[in-house]
Amino acid sequence: MKAVVCPEYGPPEVVRVDDVPPPALPAGHIRIRVHVAAVNFPDVLFIANRYQVSVPTPFVPGSEFAGVVIEVAGTAGDFAVGDRVSGAALYGAFAEEVVAPAHGLTRIPDGVDDRTAAAYGVAHGTAYHALRSAAQVRAGQDLVVLGAGGGVGLAAVQLGVLLGATVTAVASSDEKLVAAAAYGATHLVKHGSPDLRDALREAVPDGAHAVIDPVGGDVSEPALRSLRPGGRFVTVGFASGVIPRIPLNLVLIKGAHVIGFQLRDIPPDEFDRNRTELAALLVGRRVVPHIGAVYRLDDAAQALRLVADRKAIGKVLIKVAD
Numbered sequence: 528m529k530a531v532v533c534p535e536y537g538p539p540e541v542v543r544v545d546d547v548p549p550p551a552l553p554a555g556h557i558r559i560r561v562h563v564a565a566v567n568f569p570d571v572l573f574i575a576n577r578y579q580v581s582v583p584t585p586f587v588p589g590s591e592f593a594g595v596v597i598e599v600a601g602t603a604g605d606f607a608v609g610d611r612v613s614g615a616a617l618y619g620a621f622a623e624e625v626v627a628p629a630h631g632l633t634r635i636p637d638g639v640d641d642r643t644a645a646a647y648g649v650a651h652g653t654a655y656h657a658l659r660s661a662a663q664v665r666a667g668q669d670l671v672v673l674g675a676g677g678g679v680g681l682a683a684v685q686l687g688v689l690l691g692a693t694v695t696a697v698a699s700s701d702e703k704l705v706a707a708a709a710y711g712a713t714h715l716v717k718h719g720s721p722d723l724r725d726a727l728r729e730a731v732p733d734g735a736h737a738v739i740d741p742v743g744g745d746v747s748e749p750a751l752r753s754l755r756p757g758g759r760f761v762t763v764g765f766a767s768g769v770i771p772r773i774p775l776n777l778v779l780i781k782g783a784h785v786i787g788f789q790l791r792d793i794p795p796d797e798f799d800r801n802r803t804e805l806a807a808l809l810v811g812r813r814v815v816p817h818i819g820a821v822y823r824l825d826d827a828a829q830a831l832r833l834v835a836d837r838k839a840i841g842k843v844l845i846k847v848a849d
Contacts, residue, residue, distance in 0.1 A: 528546070528547060528548070528549050528622060528623040528624050529544060529545075529546060529547075529622070529623050529824065530544070530545060530546075530547045530587045530621060530622030530623065531543070531544055531587060531588060531589065531621035531622065531824065531827040531845075532544070532545045532547060532585050532586070532587060533573075533574050533584055533585060533586055533587070533588050534584060534585045535584050535585075536574065536575060536576035536584060537574065537575065538574075538575065538832075538835070539571060539574060539828050539831030539832045539835050540828050540832070541574065542574065542588065542827055542828050542831065543828075544824060544825050544827070547587070547622070549624050550619060550622075550624065550625065550626040551626070552598060552600045552626055553600060553626075554600050554601035554602075555600065555601050555602055555603055555628060555629060556600050556601075556603065556626050556627060556628050556629070557596055557598070557599050557600070557603050557606055557612075557626070557627060557628075557629055557632060558596070558597050558598035558599075558600075558624055558625075558626050559592065559594045559595065559596055559597065559612060559614070559624065559625050559626070559627065559632075560594045560595050560597045560623065560624055560848065561592045561593075561594040561620060561622060561623060561624065561625050561847045561848065562593055562594040562595070562641040562645075562846075562847060562848050562849070563592065563593045563594070563641045563642050563644075563645040563844055563845070563846055563847060564589045564591060564592045564593075564620040564621050564645060564844065564845045564847055565590075565591040565592070565620075565645045565646050565649065565842055565843070565844050565845070566589075566830050566831060566833075566834050566839075566842075566843040566844070566845065567590050567591060567649055567650075567678065567834070568677075568678075568764070568766050568834055568835075569590060570588050570589060570590055570618075570621075570831060570834070571831055571834055571835040573586075573588055573617070573618060574588055574831065580617075582617065582618050586618055586619075587618060587619045587620075587621055587622050588618050588619075588620075588621050588831075589618060589619060589620030589621030589622070589625075589845075590615055590616055590617060590618060590620055590649070591613075591614075591615045591620055591645060591648060591649045592613065592614060592615075592616075592620040592625055592645060592847075593611070593612070593613040593614075593635060593641040593642075593644040593645035594611070594612065594613075594625075594641070594847075594848075595609065595610065595611050595612070596608050596609060596610045596611075596612055597624070602629075603629040604629040604630070604632075606629055606632060606634070610634055611634065611635040611641070611644075612632045612633060612634055612635060613632070613633050613635055613644040613645060613647070613648055614627050614631045614632040614633060614648070615631065615648055615649055616631060621824065621827055621845060621847075622847070623847060623848065633648065633806075636806070636809065636810045638810070639809060639810070642818060642821070642844055643809075643815065643816060643818075645842075645844060646678075646816035646818050646841075646842035646844060647809055647816045649678070650678035650679050650681075650682040650816065650842060651682045651685075651686065651805060651809075651814065651816060652790075652802075652805060653679050653682070653763060653788075653790075654679050654680075654682035654683040654685075654686050654739070655682075655686050655801055655804070655805045656788070656790060656793055656798070656801050657683065657739055657761050657763055657788045658670075658683060658686055658687055658690060658737075658739065659690075659797070659800075659801050659804075660793045660794070660797045660798075660801060661759070661761045661786045661788045661793075662736075662737035662738075662739060662759050662761045662786075663737070663759060664687060664690050664692050664736070664737050665690065665691065665692075666690065666691025666692070667691060667692075667693075668691075668692045668693070668736035668737065669692065669693050669695070669731050669733070669734070669735045669736050669737075669755075670683075670687045670692040670693065670694050670695070670735060670736065670737050670738075670739070671694075671695045671697065671727065671730075671731065671735045671737070671738045671739070671750055671753055672684050672687060672694060672695070672696055672697065672707075672712075672738075672739045673697045673718075673738065673739065673740045673741065673742045673746050673747070673750055674697070674698065674699075674740075674741045674742040674766055675696035675697055675698045675703060675704070675707040675712065676696075676698040676699070676700065676702070676703020676704070676706055676707060676839075676840050676841070677703075677741065677766060677837070677839060677840075677841075678839070678841060678842050678843075679739075679741045679763060679764070680696075680698070680707075680739070680741055680742075681703075681706060681707060681710065681817050681840070681841050682814075682816065683739045683741075684696050684707045684710050684711065684712050685710045685711065685814050685817075686808075686814060687739075688710065688711030688712070689711075689808070689813065689814060692736075692737075693713050693714075694707075694711065694712045694713055694714070695712065695713065695714040695715075695716060695727065695730045695731055695735070696708070696712035696714070696715055696716065697716045697717075697718050697723070697727075697746060697750070698715075698716075698717065698718065699717070699718055699719065699837065700717070700838075701717065702840060703840055704716075704717060706817060706819075706840050706841065710817070714730035714731070716730055718746045723746060723749040723750075724749040724752055724753070727749060727750065727752070727753035728753065731753055733755060734753060734754055734755025734756070734758060735750075735753050735754050735755060735758055736754075736755060736758055736759070737754075737758060737759045737760075737761065738750045738751065738753065738754060738758070738759070738760045738761065739761050739763060740760065740761065740762050740763060741763040741764045741766055742764075742765070742766050742767050743762070743764070743765030743766070743767045743768075743769055743770055743771050744765070744767030744768070744769040744771060745767075745769070745771070746767070747762070747771035747773065748771060748773060748774070748777070751773060751777055751778075751781075751783065751785075752777060754781055754783050755781075756781050756782050756783075757781070757782050757783070757784070758781065758783055758784070759783070759784045759786060760783055760784065760785045760786065761786045761788050762785070762786070762787055762788065763788045766837060767837075773785070816841060816842055817840065817841030817842065818841060818842050818843075818844055819839055819840035819841040819842060819843060820833060820839065820843045820844070821843075821844045821845075821846055822843070822844070822845050822846070823845070823846055824845055824846070824847050826845075827845055830843050830844075830845055
């Protein structure tokens with residue numbers, strides 16, 4: 528089969544397209560013919576060997592996909608050959624075929640195309656769980672979203688507006704802020720502003736109830752300062768490549784809740800509630816992912832570079848098959 532291969536660790540340009548054997552199919556797993564894959568920032572980190580865990584080279588990168596079931600091994604839930612599914616894995620999605628456990632797959636609802644399905648799961652799932660369970664955002668609250676033009680950030684803008692919050696979007700470019708405004712952000716702040724702290728104070732004079740931070744770096748502390756007393760700061764990741772050093776006196780003075788977001792920490796009943804609500808939003812097309820760019824499999828290095836340089840707006844997809 529045709530696949531993107533990372534032969535050695537390095538920048539996105541180290542990957543190449545090769546013919547490789549199809550992955551083995553263990554019991555309880557499902558083989559999917561991939562139609563569309565989505566690029567996520569951790570894919571870049573895996574290739575550079577800068578993620579929390581390492582994948583031995585050579586390997587096929589790619590963590591999110593949509594396609595059709597072509598083979599089932601043993602007991603695999605209620606999935607059958609011909610079912611349209613989407614899913615996520617640590618790696619393996621930038622290929623004509625991927626193998627995944629049944630519990631890692633979601634049946635694509637009727638009326639939802641492959642591109643939408645591939646672009647929705649990781650970014651919107653992360654954003655919705657972070658908003659609902661970690662930040663506990665409710666209608667009438669003020670929400671600050673950092674990295675508001677990226678996959679998770681733009682999803683958080685969309686979903687925060689849908690939950691009834693007034694959203695302040697912070698992004699690195701005018702183009703990303705235009706996208707955030709199109710999805711309902713009320714206040715727009717470019718984080719290259721001379722003083723981000725003052726810009727946020729002007730946007731949210733009474734302080735934000737919550738901050739969603741998938742970026743880290745030098746934008747985190749000003750955003751933390753923008754919280755009102757008792758506000759919730761949710762750290763989702765460090766797309767800037769820099770882990771911020773937060774002065775704990777700010778947390779003490781504000782009585783702020785600083786929360787590290789991980790899916791495994793969501794209580795099971797809340798996780799099921801969030802997943803059900805999110806699926807209903809997708810089927811009802813109340814939220815549609817923003818697809819900023821689509822590349823061919825042969826151009827996967829370009830897609831990865833766009834994400835690595837933080838120039839992507841919304842989701843970047845790789846078209847694997849028709």
